[in-house]
Amino acid sequence: MEDYLVKALCYKGSIRAYALCATNTIAEAQQRHDTWSSSTAALGRTMVGSLLLGATLKGEDKLTVKVQGNGPAGAIIVDSNGSGDVKGYIKNPHVSLKLNDSGKIDVRGAVGDVGVFTVIKDLGLKETFSGQTPIVSGEIGEDFTYFMTVSEQIPSAIGLSVLVDTDDTVKAAGGFMIQVMPGADEKTIDFIEKRLLEVPMVSRLLEDGESPEQILERLLGEGEVDILEKMPVQFKCDCSKDKFGTAIIAVGLDEINAMIEEDHGAEAVCQFCGNKYQYSETDLIELREEAIKNTLKGREE
Numbered sequence: 001m002e003d004y005l006v007k008a009l010c011y012k013g014s015i016r017a018y019a020l021c022a023t024n025t026i027a028e029a030q031q032r033h034d035t036w037s038s039s040t041a042a043l044g045r046t047m048v049g050s051l052l053l054g055a056t057l058k059g060e061d062k063l064t065v066k067v068q069g070n071g072p073a074g075a076i077i078v079d080s081n082g083s084g085d086v087k088g089y090i091k092n093p094h095v096s097l098k099l100n101d102s103g104k105i106d107v108r109g110a111v112g113d114v115g116v117f118t119v120i121k122d123l124g125l126k127e128t129f130s131g132q133t134p135i136v137s138g139e140i141g142e143d144f145t146y147f148m149t150v151s152e153q154i155p156s157a158i159g160l161s162v163l164v165d166t167d168d169t170v171k172a173a174g175g176f177m178i179q180v181m182p183g184a185d186e187k188t189i190d191f192i193e194k195r196l197l198e199v200p201m202v203s204r205l206l207e208d209g210e211s212p213e214q215i216l217e218r219l220l221g222e223g224e225v226d227i228l229e230k231m232p233v234q235f236k237c238d239c240s241k242d243k244f245g246t247a248i249i250a251v252g253l254d255e256i257n258a259m260i261e262e263d264h265g266a267e268a269v270c271q272f273c274g275n276k277y278q279y280s281e282t283d284l285i286e287l288r289e290e291a292i293k294n295t296l297k298g299r300e301e
Contacts, residue, residue, distance in 0.1 A: 005055055005084060006212045007229045010220045014184035015192070017220060018052050019176040019202075019212035020233055025051075025086060026162055026173035028235040032274045033089060036096035037164045038110035039073050043090040044162035045107065045140035046076045048175040050088070051233050052158065053119065053144070054080035064120045067143065069135050071095075071112030079272070084233035087272040096168075105164060108138035117143045119151070141175070148179070155180040157196055163203035172203040176215060195219050237273035244268040244277050248284070249291045256288045 005020035026044040029035070035043055050065045057063065062081040069075075074091025097106040115135040122128045131151035135143055141160040148156040160175040178196075180189060199205075199218050210218075216225045248256065248266065259266045259279075266279040279287070 001206065001209070001211070003233045004212065005051060005231045005233050006216065006227050007055060007231070008216055009226050009228060010216075010224045011184065011188050014181050014188065015220065016179040016181055017176065017216050017225065018055050018178075019174070019216045019219075020048065020051060020055075021172075021174045021206050021212055022048050022051060022086075022233055023170060023173045023206060025233055025235045027170040029088060030168065030170050032235075033093045035090065035093040036168050037105055038097045038107065039090050039093045039095040040164050040168060040170065041105040041107050041162045042067075042073050042095075042110045042140065043076055043078075043088055043093075044170065044173050045160040045175075046078050047080075047086050047088045048160045048162070048173060049140060049144040049158060050078040050080040051084065051086050052175060052177040053148075054082055054084070054086070055231070057082035057121070057123070059083055061121070061123045063122065064118075066118040066120075067111060067115070067135070067140065068118070069112030069115035069138055071108075071110050071138065073110040073112075076111070077271075084231045085236040086233065087235060087237045089271045105162075107140060111135070111138040111140065113138040117147055119147060144177075148177075157192070159196075159202055161201045161203035163201070163207060172207040174202045174206045174212065174215075176202060176212075176219060178219065192220060195221070235273075237270060237275065239270040239273060239275055239277075241268075241277045241279075244270075245279070245283075245287055248279070248287050249294065253288065253291055253295070256284060256291060260284045260288065 003024045008017045059082045065078045067076040073095045076090045078088030080086040095110045097109045100106040118132045120130045133147045136146045144158045157178045162173040163171040165171050264281045268277045
């Protein structure tokens with residue numbers, strides 16, 4: 001199945017809903033970072049949740065989700081935008097714990113249950129908007145839900161699911177977000193809460209061939225889902241040799257001189273996607289000249 005996200009309104013606009021299949025997207029992240037099962041599930045869930053939050057933004061507006069827990073996986077950093085692009089990394093990709101008491105991948109054990117959950121939004125304005133809540137479970141889905149309810153003041157139900165095979169590859173990944181708008185009646189809310197308890201994991205449904213649209217109908221009732229938009233989602237990193245060159249200029253002349261004189265070159269590796277960029281001695285000399293120009297310009301100003 002192709003990776004895509006659907007946006008919907010339900011029950012005369014009193015419920016807003018999103019669902020997506022992101023199997024190929026999370027599989028690419030797993031391959032790029034060589035993540036093991038627990039890290040795969042933790043990073044994958046964070047990426048799926050970030051895509052769902054990103055879907056509430058406009059086009060090129062973007063957000064960053066940081067999950068900084070006390071578990072062995074370390075920090076998880078994910079960027080997404082309103083166009084369905086996502087990239088992310090996990091500090092320790094090689095975490096594979098025993099299954100938890102429910103027989104599932106121990107995401108909480110990898111992430112930890114103490115720490116900070118942060119969302120930073122860049123809406124193209126002078127300043128970014130940042131919200132922060134404590135990690136409440138380390139299962140990621142509950143942490144997204146808590147953030148939306150407390151920080152964004154939007155009562156939400158968020159389900160995130162990554163099905164990992166025995167060889168650490170991704171079999172299925174996806175999720176949903178249901179938001180209660182002003183005017184929703186108690187009968188509707190009660191119905192949805194009951195459905196949430198009955199519906200299997202999203203990744204299992206996706207593995208069985210169900211679409212995001214069908215998953216929303218399972219959750220919200222047949223005939224109640226009005227699909228507004230279908231949007232492709234994908235792993236996409238905006239790194240480039242020029243961007244890393246700008247970062248090299250920023251480290252200062254002493255560092256650049258050391259790269260030239262001691263190493264006669266440099267290699268930059270993107271944390272988000274693993275792409276590598278090589279800088280020859282000639283490249284570094286050109287960057288050094290740019291750094292000198294910037295220094296002189298700063299003094300003149």
